[in-house]
Amino acid sequence: MARNNYQYSRHTTMQKKRRARRALLLVGFIILIGLLIFGAVKLFKKPAENEPPKDTTSSSSTTTTTAYSTTTTTAPPTTTTTVNDAEKEKRSSYKICIDPGHGYDDPGAVSDLSGGLYEKDVNLFVALALRDKLEAMGFTVIMTRDSDVPPSTIVPSKTGLKKLSLTDRCNIANSSACDLFVSLHCDSCEVESINGCCIYYYIDNSPYIAKYAEFVLNSLKAILPDQDYTVEGNTRAKSYQVCRNVTMPSILIEMGFITGNKDAVDFASEQWRQDFAQGIADGILAFYEAYGS
Numbered sequence: 213m214a215r216n217n218y219q220y221s222r223h224t225t226m227q228k229k230r231r232a233r234r235a236l237l238l239v240g241f242i243i244l245i246g247l248l249i250f251g252a253v254k255l256f257k258k259p260a261e262n263e264p265p266k267d268t269t270s271s272s273s274t275t276t277t278t279a280y281s282t283t284t285t286t287a288p289p290t291t292t293t294t295v296n297d298a299e300k301e302k303r304s305s306y307k308i309c310i311d312p313g314h315g316y317d318d319p320g321a322v323s324d325l326s327g328g329l330y331e332k333d334v335n336l337f338v339a340l341a342l343r344d345k346l347e348a349m350g351f352t353v354i355m356t357r358d359s360d361v362p363p364s365t366i367v368p369s370k371t372g373l374k375k376l377s378l379t380d381r382c383n384i385a386n387s388s389a390c391d392l393f394v395s396l397h398c399d400s401c402e403v404e405s406i407n408g409c410c411i412y413y414y415i416d417n418s419p420y421i422a423k424y425a426e427f428v429l430n431s432l433k434a435i436l437p438d439q440d441y442t443v444e445g446n447t448r449a450k451s452y453q454v455c456r457n458v459t460m461p462s463i464l465i466e467m468g469f470i471t472g473n474k475d476a477v478d479f480a481s482e483q484w485r486q487d488f489a490q491g492i493a494d495g496i497l498a499f500y501e502a503y504g505s
């Protein structure tokens with residue numbers, strides 16, 4: 213049967229629609245293939261040379277890492293694990309006198325902020341940690357005191373108190389012919405918002421005294437960057453006896469303010485004390501390598 217005009221035009225329209233559908237399907241198929249190829253290339257592509265590798269653990273470690281462990285990982289590496297026996301033998305002839313301030317019947321400054329913390333205890337803790345770190349590096353350490361129990365040789369003062377005088381401390385360092393001296397203290401102030409560490413030295417103590425203070429400062433800054441630091445070189449009239457009256461380069465470190473609202477929290481933390489000791493040890497090692505060996 214012959215098709216009339218209406219039938220013919222309907223047939224043509226349907227043919228056009230079918231062609232359009234086929235074209236659409238073809239385009240869709242091509243896009244799908246393209247997407248599949250793109251995905252496969254992305255999957256197997258290696259990172260470029262200057263592209264940092266993707267660290268899938270970084271987000272979880274960031275949230276679980278404490279402030280202290282973060283500072284520990286960014287601290288300069290110590291050579292305690294890599295130092296060989298020959299180097300240790302060489303270092304063993306280098307003597308460092310560590311002087312934990314106050315002690316026995318003399319508590320030094322006292323902090324109400326961290327539950328009645330005594331300066332003498334903070335000084336001794338950091339001093340013993342420093343001794344262990346320096347000895348592990350191979351150095352010989354002389355302590356002016358290594359406990360809070362007064363030895364029988366200590367003569368009580370006129371008021372009946374047993375304490376180590378500043379002259380006693382200088383004599384221990386001088387009679388042992390030490391190469392370096394470091395005295396540890398905590399500062400105090402009536403104003404709680406006053407915080408910060410200060411390294412003191414006597415300007416005529418040694419030609420290298422400013423360098424000694426600078427090396428220790430830099431190592432402390434590297435391991436505890438959030439603390440405030442000052443270095444003060446003083447004249448004879450203003451300087452401390454343990455900086456003036458010893459025959460070796462000598463610094464006195466006020467590690468911070470035991471009365472400070474930030475420092476008192478640090479002082480109560482064993483991790484902070486270990487980090488602070490590590491900072492001094494690293495500075496002493498750096499000074500020894502530059503001027504002492």
Ligand SMILES: [Zn+2]
Pocket residue numbers: 313314320321331397398399
């Ligand atoms: Zn003190």
